[in-house]
Amino acid sequence: MSEFSGMEELLQDFILESCDLLSDVDNKLVELEKQPNNTALLNDIFRGFHTIKGGAGFLNVKAMVTLCHRTENLFDKLRNGELTLNSRVMDVIMDATGVVRDMFGPLSQRQQPVSADPALLAALDEALAGSAASDAAPAAAPVATAPVVAAATTAPATASGAEPNWATLMQVIVPAAAVAAAPASTATPVATQPALAPIPAQVPAAVSGEVLPAAAPAKTPAKAAPAKTNAPVSSSQQENTIRIDTNRLDMVLNLSGEIGLTKNRLTTLRTEILQGHSDPNTLRSLDEAVSQLDLLVSDLQNAVMKTRMQPIGRLFQKYPRLARDLARQLNKEVELIIVGEETELDKTMIEDLNDPLVHLVRNAVDHGIELPEERIAAGKPAKAEVHLTAEQVGDHILIEIQDDGKGMNADVLRRKAIEKGLIDVETANALDEKQCLQLIFLPGFSTKDQISSVSGRGVGMDVVRTNIQKLNGRIDITSVPGEGTRISISLPLTLAILPVLVVRACNQAFAVPLAMVREIIPIDPNVIQEVSNKPTIVVRDEILPLKSLSHLLGWEPTDKPAFGVLMQSAAHSFILAIDSFVGRDDVVIKPLQNIRPKGVAGATLSGDGSVVLVLDMEDLMNNKDVTPAALRTPEYYPG
Template sequence: MAFDADEDILQDFIVEAGEILEKLSEQLVDLEQNPDDGELLNAIFRGFHTVKGGAGFLQLDALVNCCHSAENVFDTLRNHKREVDSELMDTVLEALDHTNAMFEQVRHREELTPAPDELIAALDALALPQAAAEQADAKPRPREDEPAASDETNGDITDEEFEQLLDALHGDGPVSGPATGAAETPSEETSGGASDEITDDEFEALLDELHGKGKFTAEPAAGTPDKDSDNADEQITDDEFENLLDELHGKGKSPTPAESEKEAVTPPPPEPARQKSPKAPGAPTRESAPVAETTVRVDTRRLDDIMNMVGELVLVRNRLQRLGSESESEHMHKAVSNLDVVTTDLQAAVMQTRMQPIKKVFGRFPRVVRDLARNMKKEVTLVMHGEDTDLDKNLVEALSDPLVHLVRNSVDHGIESPEVREQKGKPRKGTVTLSAEQEGDHILLSIDDDGAGMDPEVLRQKAVAKGLYDQEAADRLTDNECFNLIFAAGFSTKEQVSDVSGRGVGMDVVKTKISQLNGQLSVVSAQGKGSRIIIKVPLTLAIMPTLMVMLGRQSFALPLVNVVEIFHLDLTRTNIVDGRECIVVRDKVYPLFHVKRWLVQGAAAEEETHNGHVVIVAMGTHQVGFVVDELIGQEEVVIKPLGQALQGTPGMAGATITGDGRIALIIDVPSLLQHYS
């Protein structure tokens, strides 16, 4: 292993190989669905070949061997010598897992753990053509006391074996040793001596013996071409020569000896072939100018620092806008307006540098669904839409685990077994659809399945049995509220616990994680038709649109993603339902919460007026009314972490500096209600 190589070269390998390995996981699952896709087979072959080449340059031998064996399998597949099946894909996917594990070790500069010998042997067996593999299984095994030629020569064919192979081709008797008058010629003499030199016809016959007649035979042109032009058309390619060496030497050897064998055995190409060959890469023509690089690699921490500075600039912009509104100077108004435009553009540009396509998360799901469906004896197709939708890189990383939980839940709980689906008149193969789209300054993610759906009555009874509701309260739950019970802690509809689900953990963790991202989570379902889980998250976590409100003399910021509507209210016209103060708006009942009583010390009920502003906020399908003293307006804020003295304060997500220079606390709506109500 050579981690002492140039750091730039190592980083280039990590970036390139990382992208290739991400694609391979999706391509392999796609290949299982489309085994005859020649372009896909070639793409996978090139992927393993490219990673092998980079690893070989860095002397990462364990990674080279695993990729080389996998590459050989796909070379056999693309030459139509073997067919794709589930058992083959299981082995190749296992090889990809070990390749990914070794790649992570390279990323962390750790010693590589080679793939198991059994896996390499299994890959090498799959790299043999189907007929050859069956013949190899039928042949008797060599005696244990008989040393194998590969043990003595490290897999290289000896001169004597090569002589015997040639004699067998020409019909001569088997040669047990050198013939009289013919000395044992080393490889240098074999390639250079006139008497023992292999001719073009002999080499063609050798290839025909290994690959079958006509494999490399060129179609003669009209007339009788001369020998040189004939040879020029019949030049063996690098891939064909590597296959030939693999047949002779065994699979999985380092590519370095292959180059020396190529020089020793291949006859020198005739002059016309040299004229036809393109110029060597090392000799650029005068017309080809070097292409300037259009990309540059930047540490993500530097992007985070720039984003923080843009955030500070946004705060200054807000402050100047507030001051400018109080000024009567036209020049001041123009300067502040220009600053606002430039700051907004700069903020958008910096945010764009942090954006990544959601495909970085979606790319892992074909493998997740494939393995889970195979393990549970189900047939499931994964369909993905909106993979190019961009969002903040921090959100891409944070959404990975919640989405894995939800997709696994759809396959486990949602999709029925093929037999059950047939009985219901459905196709044997179920479908899980993963979608992403941008809606304003938010991203909408949805996970759909065409499975069994959910029965709200079963969920009500489960909620009563778990002690979450009494029977009367459970009966008042709407169907959508019942569906959202699956996110309650310890709630599970599985009768049997498996290694996939049934313990009641996972879905509540998903809800907590989405809430931490200032997102919303909701479920809709139709019994017998399927379910849909919808996630709504902001594009970025760095700068948040908020509604600024006043409680007493203190400013607070409500995340705008939670705000549904605002209205003025006569607080004397409220009702009491189940001991809780409520209001009725357009025939809908909203529980009322006086946030000031919770957050502002010394706020007495008698100090409150009969009139107030009510902000309806939403958490999933639940909507409640927050009573506030004053509405200031919408403002973009930069989230700052709370100091040590305030860390862990219930209902607080952080702090910010308002346009008038004061500090405002940012309200975490789910946490606030969970703690105080």
């Protein structure tokens, strides 16, 4: 039986709120490093950490209480002016907060975490004694032995979905228990769970599986397992709870009531019509009721979508610590500036964005930013700036990562791609500057000659593009050598409802994501040209390949394609040949159970009740291209 039997709900609330508090502590620590004399920041950090320690004491999580107690004492001395904050003290604090976060993993599995490594506790004691006052004296970087079983955010929220009131509860019942549970000596509690693979304590909260080496020289015990990098986030590590503003829930409730009243009105009118008691006023009332129902359903749909929307700042707040730790490891000076934290995005999309944004922030610091001496020689300030911004543009969210680093040179990228055998010389020479920048998304591409714990394997940007495409998004790059790089990600507001263009081919309706559609043009067989044995059409001086939807589906065409849809994906642009088109629509995608046809993302229902397949254009593009000769033969255009 679990040690937390009968306390599951309190444990869940503790984990949920403590994770938010710890993320806030991490961000304020990064700010404190820039403003070491900011007493208000120190007081905020102390209060947040004190609340976490109090909750751990109430739940009798002795390993966490031991670590938190020492760290809290260090915060107390700093805010009272008994100690001076320096880089060594800050590194010890960062190590401690990282290990506290790791301890939430076993707790989310209803298990006691193992004790913090004695080296970390000793480092905290040295800092408390003032031994870390000198930056010149290197201290052994502690190693965490707390296993990462699952992310702390996997714990479900309370049944009501309301904000947990753990902090209020703790103010009333915890202080005495916390003091009683706090050990007076440096002895660590006995571990109740065997340790898994140890990981370095200098693990930023935002990495979600990626482990960074400590910034300072480390003495790692022989039993420590090597760090793994670029580890993907498992689905079990994603949050399965959501916090909703009660005003939004009230709106859903009110609309549900209005729909119920309108349904009753429609039922009455239907009865009158069936009994033959209807008159022109009845039909007019029926029309009004149906219009009212349509408006209410649309409003309810929007209200429900808003309940899934979350501020993207909950994701962004993880990255200042990530950028800070990586910059110290690489001996760089970098400040991450975040704008647009209040921008809202679908919760599931926020979770899936974590890996791509981790890679992009790391790449900006590692690849984009120069060393301080290089920046000064180039006439730039020693401290670089990386801007992470989010804003809503129409029905899309635009996220940008921009740095003021060295930028990317198209010729260098072209040469690297040839050296690694990713493209041939002829293809490379045909690429323009914008296309050369897209080479960084190729699997195996890297500008680093040597593999390090941070980069060099050529998997990061490939993961970024793949994940963004799964979200029906688009990613673009602009870069100026010597000035910096900007990466823009455009995403739909939600995946629950997808705007599509409904087209027809072989007497069947299909839906393609509207985000990929640029425009629709008529197709004249006489304007089809052959380039490298592939059919193309020139549109405003742009040569675009022509791909028949019927051929991509592997079907025999039943009619002559009359229209072409200009499609734009993250990788390339092309013209999709179709028989006709129906128009724009907003659909709810339903997965096809037990089957996954090639190129089909799911299905939806049209207004007349027929099934419409939603196409996955990237998957379809893997089919062989139709030849220009086939497009011009009478057999290709029956009748």
